Amino acid sequence: MSAAALAHPRLRAWPVSRRDTLQLALWNAAEIAEATGGVASGDFQCAGVEMDSRDIRPGDLFVALQGEAMDGHRFIDKAFAAGAAAAIVDRPIDWPHVLVKDTTAALHALAAAARRRSGAKRIGVTGSVGKTGVKEAIFAALDRTSRGQAHRSVRSYNNHVGVPLSLARMNARAKFGVFEMGMNHAGEIAPLADHIRPDAAVITTLAPAHIENLGSMEAIADEKAQIFTGLKPGGAAIIPADNPYYERLRAHAEAAGAEVFSFGRSAHARVRLLDAIPAANGGASLVTAQIDDTRLCYSVAEPGEHWIDNSLAVMATVYAVGGDLGAAGIALGEMGGLKGRGARHAISAAGGRATLIDESYNANPASMRATLAQLAQTPASRRIAVLGAMGELGEFSTRFHEQLLEPIEAGQVDFAVLVGEAMEPLVRKMGTAHANGLGKAPPFAHCANPAEAIAALEEYGLNAGDAILVKGSNFVGLGRLVDHFVSRG
Numbered sequence: 001m002s003a004a005a006l007a008h009p010r011l012r013a014w015p016v017s018r019r020d021t022l023q024l025a026l027w028n029a030a031e032i033a034e035a036t037g038g039v040a041s042g043d044f045q046c047a048g049v050e051m052d053s054r055d056i057r058p059g060d061l062f063v064a065l066q067g068e069a070m071d072g073h074r075f076i077d078k079a080f081a082a083g084a085a086a087a088i089v090d091r092p093i094d095w096p097h098v099l100v101k102d103t104t105a106a107l108h109a110l111a112a113a114a115r116r117r118s119g120a121k122r123i124g125v126t127g128s129v130g131k132t133g134v135k136e137a138i139f140a141a142l143d144r145t146s147r148g149q150a151h152r153s154v155r156s157y158n159n160h161v162g163v164p165l166s167l168a169r170m171n172a173r174a175k176f177g178v179f180e181m182g183m184n185h186a187g188e189i190a191p192l193a194d195h196i197r198p199d200a201a202v203i204t205t206l207a208p209a210h211i212e213n214l215g216s217m218e219a220i221a222d223e224k225a226q227i228f229t230g231l232k233p234g235g236a237a238i239i240p241a242d243n244p245y246y247e248r249l250r251a252h253a254e255a256a257g258a259e260v261f262s263f264g265r266s267a268h269a270r271v272r273l274l275d276a277i278p279a280a281n282g283g284a285s286l287v288t289a290q291i292d293d294t295r296l297c298y299s300v301a302e303p304g305e306h307w308i309d310n311s312l313a314v315m316a317t318v319y320a321v322g323g324d325l326g327a328a329g330i331a332l333g334e335m336g337g338l339k340g341r342g343a344r345h346a347i348s349a350a351g352g353r354a355t356l357i358d359e360s361y362n363a364n365p366a367s368m369r370a371t372l373a374q375l376a377q378t379p380a381s382r383r384i385a386v387l388g389a390m391g392e393l394g395e396f397s398t399r400f401h402e403q404l405l406e407p408i409e410a411g412q413v414d415f416a417v418l419v420g421e422a423m424e425p426l427v428r429k430m431g432t433a434h435a436n437g438l439g440k441a442p443p444f445a446h447c448a449n450p451a452e453a454i455a456a457l458e459e460y461g462l463n464a465g466d467a468i469l470v471k472g473s474n475f476v477g478l479g480r481l482v483d484h485f486v487s488r489g
Helices: 003-007 029-036 072-081 103-117 131-145 162-168 189-196 217-230 246-255 305-320 325-334 365-377 394-402 405-410 421-436 450-460 479-487
Strands: 048-050 060-063 086-089 097-099 121-126 150-152 176-180 200-203 236-240 259-264 271-278 285-291 294-300 343-349 352-359 383-388 415-419 444-447 467-471
Touching (some): 029 086, 029 097, 029 103, 060 072, 060 103, 072 086, 086 103, 103 162, 103 189, 121 131, 121 217, 131 150, 131 176, 131 325, 162 176, 162 189, 189 217, 200 217, 200 305, 217 246, 236 305, 246 259, 259 305, 271 305, 285 305, 294 305, 294 325, 305 325, 343 479, 352 479, 365 383, 365 405, 365 467, 383 450, 394 421, 405 421, 415 421, 421 444, 444 450, 450 479, 467 479
Parallel strands (some): 048 060, 060 086, 121 176, 121 200, 150 176, 200 236, 236 259, 259 271, 352 467, 383 415, 383 467, 415 444
Antiparallel strands (some): 271 285, 343 352
16 A cells, blocks of 8 residues: 555545456446357457457457458458457467357347446437437446446447447446447347446437338437437336427337436426537537526537527436436537537648538438528528438438428538539539529539549638538548648648
């Protein structure tokens, strides 16, 4: 014992919790074997869990998943060359391993074991727009609340593989776990909710994302609401009070026995916006909210009206799981933009620097409107919008792409680059507006792919003080355009 500890009896009497007695390693061989019903080749410990050999870090457990087109066992040697400590496999190998019958089933079993052994309060997050950003903000708030003992799913690991992988990575010492859940078709949310079995389930908002596969907004609402089926008894349902489908969501939540924490601007919202003062330069907002009988004032670093609403969802969640609202407010004031979801870059331009806003990861009609509105509030000498096609809209695609003309005009866009074949209806509408002299559509270029969009921007020329919004569904590949201009410095 140190001299300092001997000198201060209070240090010797520091309370020890159950978490303090848990091992620091994420998994050891015996635990993995017991959880999966497999046989361990020997004794080992692992610091992480990974399913992609390219992402392996020293000490990771590599799960050799076998799919229709790819067999992870082909990459065993690469995984160990990168530093893997062991692997879960369905055939014997010459490296440390746990041998199981089915590696996918083993991953699910490991996730269930992680859930059972942890006392962490778990939060599931879904919605049509803003899932990843809200998940990251909730994590930041709870990580500050718990002094670094929060866990989250990384990237957009939100499907039938990503969710169990994220659970399997949760350390036994975690006090909170935040997990994103996504879907493309009906029937996908409930199994994910059953994996997580959350203490709190969050629906950010509802919008016509994936309407091609679900057919109607009512069906989208019903599918998202399946997150409540996995709630622990007496769990919390965090739902948007201002959404047209609020009552539908509330009915699902109450049917699941949840306590409802609604958030928004409506008078009936339990977490209600009282006032929001955006910064003059389009940056941080100062928010005042009423949470039951508590009034709270905090700042939101992420710009845009949609982030004011997101912050209410975050506060509702922190309140529901017993977190520190003051710490959550500090975390919201310190958050920076995420890659592909609002990150801002200063890039080289004629005469100085321009601002590139990277929203290249995803897009749907609601998020397009929100980001174009934020572009209008961004100080700039010129505003340029690079907009990629929106996917999974089915028979609604033509109408939703045509309807982008109004937010483009409202966004005070000086030049638009429209990328992808699905943008053709908008191209026709913008051309007609010019020909008739009836609209305010800006000059634009229609490009087939990111390479053509890069050429169009370079031909147009970027000047100091420009603001360039890059927004589109991930399949369009506008991240390559972002990388091109950011890499130039």
